[in-house]
Amino acid sequence: xxxxxxxxxxxxxxxxxxxxxxxxxxxxxxxxxxxxxxxxxxxxxxxxxxxxxxxxxxxxxxxxxxxxxxxxxxxxxxxxxxxxxxxxxxxxxxxxxxxxxxxxxxxxxxxxxxxxxxxxxxxxxxxxxxxxxxxxxxxxxxxxxxxxxxxxxxx
Amino acid sequence: xxxxxxxxxxxxxxxxxxxxxxxxxxxxxxxxxxxxxxxxxxxxxxxxxxxxxxxxxxxxxxxxxxxxxxxxx
Numbered sequence: 740x741x742x743x744x745x746x747x748x749x750x751x752x753x754x755x756x757x758x759x760x761x762x763x764x765x766x767x768x769x770x771x772x773x774x775x776x777x778x779x780x781x782x783x784x785x786x787x788x789x790x791x792x793x794x795x796x797x798x799x800x801x802x803x804x805x806x807x808x809x810x811x812x813x814x815x816x817x818x819x820x821x822x823x824x825x826x827x828x829x830x831x832x833x834x835x836x837x838x839x840x841x842x843x844x845x846x847x848x849x850x851x852x853x854x855x856x857x858x859x860x861x862x863x864x865x866x867x868x869x870x871x872x873x874x875x876x877x878x879x880x881x882x883x884x885x886x887x888x889x890x891x892x893x894x
Numbered sequence: 895x896x897x898x899x900x901x902x903x904x905x906x907x908x909x910x911x912x913x914x915x916x917x918x919x920x921x922x923x924x925x926x927x928x929x930x931x932x933x934x935x936x937x938x939x940x941x942x943x944x945x946x947x948x949x950x951x952x953x954x955x956x957x958x959x960x961x962x963x964x965x966x967x
Binding site for chain 2: 745746747748750751823824825826828885
């Protein structure tokens with residue numbers, strides 16, 4: 740890694756890109772879920788959009804992780820390797836929030852057992868819905884926690 | 895409720911004529927980490943607190959302190 744580039748900044752950038760990746764993946768699942776609820780002609784467009792977004796999400800994740808991969812490949816070590824940062828902490832908090840929201844959502848789904856049977860939707864639908872909730876909550880809560888409301892560079 | 899941690903990083907930065915980016919670079923954290931510590935949004939680990947204190951060549955207590963309320967004063 741270039742010595743002039745702060746390793747912590749690279750990790751922060753990686754986390755921000757990963758959060759964008761989470762939001763794009765959640766959008767892919769949202770379109771999949773929507774596909775079960777709409778009719779055939781529109782479903783084809785949704786499938787194409789979903790496929791394009793899936794490829795985009797893979798590219799975002801690879802792009803986000805690239806600094807780490809390249810560091811592993813070249814075996815280079817930055818002078819500083821401070822794992823702790825506000826952004827990393829925000830990512831951990833977002834994952835915790837996502838876990839709680841997903842758990843709450845699962846309990847809610849279980850309590851609506853009779854309603855679910857009435858809808859007559861495949862199990863795939865519910866799996867994708869749960870993945871959507873999980874991924875969206877990570878991305879959305881990350882950007883909420885890291886929103887810039889008092890972030891100014893000052894001397 | 896978490897204890898409130900006061901800090902005087904901004905004061906020390908001003909004395910040393912350092913920007914947040916320069917301090918971040920010097921101790922190996924991101925600028926966002928320094929800015930959020932300064933405004934109290936992020937409570938740093940002991941390691942980061944000690945690195946900041948060492949950089950300014952002062953005891954850590956000179957930079958970080960608990961509020962009077964949290965000290966029970």
